[in-house]
Amino acid sequence: MDPVKIDALEECIARAIRNHLSGETLDWPQLVGLDRPVLRVEAFLEDAGQGVGSSRARRVASRSLDLSGMVTPISSQSPTSPLEHETSHPSQHIPETGDSAGESSTHDDNTASHNPADSEGSRRRGIGGLRISQSQAYQEDMSEHQRRMALDNRTFPKRRKIVPEKLVFQPSTLDKLIVGIWEQIHGTLNLDPQAIFEQSPVTPAALHGHIETTGNQLDIAPSMTNNTFNSMNIFCRKVTQASRVSRSIEIIVQARWTEFFDEQVQLRMTETPQISAAKHRKAVFMEACQDFGWSEKELRNKMAIWKGYKEVKDAAGWVGLIFTGMGIYRFCKYRVEFNKDAMRRLQNLRKRLEVGADTLHPNWRRILSIVGVSCQNEYTGHPHDWVVFEDGRDPVSLRSTYLDQDAYFDFEQIEESVIDERVWGCEDPRWIPQPPNAVVRAQAGYNCAVCGEQQSDDPRQNACSCFPRLFGCLKRVSPPVQIYRTCNGKNNGLQALVPFERGAAIGEFVGLITKGVRHLDVMDGATGTTNYQIWQGRQGNFTRFINHSCLPNSQFSHFTWLDTQRIVLVSKGIEAGTEITVDYGDKYWAGLDKKCLCGESCCRYKREK
Numbered sequence: 001m002d003p004v005k006i007d008a009l010e011e012c013i014a015r016a017i018r019n020h021l022s023g024e025t026l027d028w029p030q031l032v033g034l035d036r037p038v039l040r041v042e043a044f045l046e047d048a049g050q051g052v053g054s055s056r057a058r059r060v061a062s063r064s065l066d067l068s069g070m071v072t073p074i075s076s077q078s079p080t081s082p083l084e085h086e087t088s089h090p091s092q093h094i095p096e097t098g099d100s101a102g103e104s105s106t107h108d109d110n111t112a113s114h115n116p117a118d119s120e121g122s123r124r125r126g127i128g129g130l131r132i133s134q135s136q137a138y139q140e141d142m143s144e145h146q147r148r149m150a151l152d153n154r155t156f157p158k159r160r161k162i163v164p165e166k167l168v169f170q171p172s173t174l175d176k177l178i179v180g181i182w183e184q185i186h187g188t189l190n191l192d193p194q195a196i197f198e199q200s201p202v203t204p205a206a207l208h209g210h211i212e213t214t215g216n217q218l219d220i221a222p223s224m225t226n227n228t229f230n231s232m233n234i235f236c237r238k239v240t241q242a243s244r245v246s247r248s249i250e251i252i253v254q255a256r257w258t259e260f261f262d263e264q265v266q267l268r269m270t271e272t273p274q275i276s277a278a279k280h281r282k283a284v285f286m287e288a289c290q291d292f293g294w295s296e297k298e299l300r301n302k303m304a305i306w307k308g309y310k311e312v313k314d315a316a317g318w319v320g321l322i323f324t325g326m327g328i329y330r331f332c333k334y335r336v337e338f339n340k341d342a343m344r345r346l347q348n349l350r351k352r353l354e355v356g357a358d359t360l361h362p363n364w365r366r367i368l369s370i371v372g373v374s375c376q377n378e379y380t381g382h383p384h385d386w387v388v389f390e391d392g393r394d395p396v397s398l399r400s401t402y403l404d405q406d407a408y409f410d411f412e413q414i415e416e417s418v419i420d421e422r423v424w425g426c427e428d429p430r431w432i433p434q435p436p437n438a439v440v441r442a443q444a445g446y447n448c449a450v451c452g453e454q455q456s457d458d459p460r461q462n463a464c465s466c467f468p469r470l471f472g473c474l475k476r477v478s479p480p481v482q483i484y485r486t487c488n489g490k491n492n493g494l495q496a497l498v499p500f501e502r503g504a505a506i507g508e509f510v511g512l513i514t515k516g517v518r519h520l521d522v523m524d525g526a527t528g529t530t531n532y533q534i535w536q537g538r539q540g541n542f543t544r545f546i547n548h549s550c551l552p553n554s555q556f557s558h559f560t561w562l563d564t565q566r567i568v569l570v571s572k573g574i575e576a577g578t579e580i581t582v583d584y585g586d587k588y589w590a591g592l593d594k595k596c597l598c599g600e601s602c603c604r605y606k607r608e609k
């Protein structure tokens with residue numbers, strides 16, 4: 001919903017509550033015996049037309065009213081006084097009072113008939129969709145722990161500082177080349193030539209009057225405004241993107257030129273077979289020197305590198321060339337590890353790279369028309385809708401890998417958890433209300449419990465950089481991981497495509513926030529006052545495919561973002577190309593009739609007789 005409309009709606013609700021309470025006599029029996037009664041009012045907006053669990057209600061107002069001094073009998077109330085604070089953003093919720101810290105609602109909250117406000121008479125029913133949270137002691141049946149994953153309650157791994165590479169122009173190894181390609185595929189650069197070259201709403205002319213050149217200097221005129229800066233950002237981004245696309249075009253054209261060169265030699269040999277191949281090569285070479293206007297040495301040096309580009313293309317496909325970074329030049333120039341094994345590794349990656357490129361950059365193949373290659377995308381949907389193979393076999397759909405176990409298998413890739421409204425109504429059980437006082441809290445904003453810095457969904461306000469890829473960022477980008485077929489009987493697993501430094505977040509464990517799931521894989525969550533489960537049976541993300549290891553290279557950890565508990569998959573230090581694993585814990589294995597296949601010497605669940 002349009003945030004402006006939400007603001008207006010919130011204001012409208014606030015006014016309605018104010019008007020309603022002003023001049024009322026608060027003769028509520030519930031107030032008796034409370035030292036400092038506080039009324040907390042929350043309003044949610046939801047589309048009741050959608051299926052249960054499919055849409056999440058949006059919090060459109062969250063207000064507190066300190067009722068101290070308003071207890072019965074009170075004859076009049078200032079129309080402006082009751083509502084003491086409001087949330088700054090409709091989707092965020094701020095704990096209103098220390099008193100409500102222990103509150104936890106069940107699905108009963110959602111039904112009007114259970115709302116105490118209803119029993120107060122028809123005048124209170126007029127408030128409509130407003131619900132008042134009730135204090136309810138929540139008790140969960142703890143007798144069933146089967147197949148429940150547990151979190152590692154220790155703090156998450158400390159981040160290790162990465163030492164920057166000092167030698168910028170060192171030869172690139174194959175590993176670096178491959179990591180570079182994956183980083184480009186999972187980066188934000190737009191490689192669609194049409195988008196960059198055809199529409200250019202921002203040009204230097206658009207900045208005219210704000211940016212002037214005096215001699216060799218670029219002066220930002222004093223009339224610079226935020227709009228100018230914004231235009232400059234867009235302009236600079238477009239130029240950077242265009243330059244990046246030009247670099248890809250340069251490499252593919254040079255690889256294609258190498259093919260043309262060989263074809264030209266072949267053509268001449270067919271036409272005049274009596275002349276030796278070497279002579280034909282020399283003649284074609286000299287013709288090219290003339291057309292380029294380069295010396296023989298210059299062209300020979302360039303050709304050696306371009307031949308490398310062609311060999312990389314023959315192995316990894318065009319995708320490998322297009323998404324490669326600057327590393328390809330050094331890889332082809334110095335030819336460190338440039339051998340058959342390297343080419344076999346690249347060949348095995350080809351389809352996997354295409355899955356990433358087709359799903360994350362659906363227009364990337366357009367660039368190939370420049371070298372006369374036309375091809376359709378082979379892989380559609382979400383990058384994790386595909387299961388890839390390490391031996392280069394064609395990827396298969398995720399669904400197809402589960403059909404023999406579950407004919408109705410279906411898995412929706414989601415980025416944020418979905419609250420099971422049948423269980424929780426509009427409450428988020430992960431909410432951790434923070435003491436002490438609602439007004440103080442609201443003014444102070446949200447501070448990270450780990451780093452102490454301010455948290456905000458607005459990247460300009462956010463200062464918490466605990467997990468910058470996940471929280472407080474502009475937009476979450478798809479993490480460089482793929483679901484792959486393990487070769488040791490664990491079915492699918494998750495593979496890291498790039499290294500993840502120790503302490504870095506790989507992703508958030510998301511799924512259906514529910515309760516009471518038994519005999520199925522589920523993550524247990526607890527806030528101290530409320531127990532909940534995250535079930536990834538039908539909706540979730542790649543974290544659903546992480547296998548267990550008794551010596552894991554990552555762990556699930558709690559992290560509180562804007563007073564809401566999240567479960568984050570944190571690296572303990574992961575090499576590119578390795579399987580990402582966690583320790584499921586004893587409770588999970590207690591309910592699983594299987595042997596652990598992690599293969600570690602310290603394996604705890606080999607279950608050998």
Ligand SMILES: C[S@@+](CC[C@H](N)C(=O)[O-])C[C@H]1O[C@@H](n2cnc3c(N)ncnc32)[C@H](O)[C@@H]1O
Nearest residue numbers: 490491492544545546547548549595596597598
């Ligand atoms: C959360 S799923 C992980 C993804 C799973 N491999 C798949 O293909 O859907 C958990 C299941 O994976 C399998 N699994 C995970 N780790 C394992 C291990 N170390 N040894 C044997 N099986 C494992 C078990 O069947 C377990 O119930």
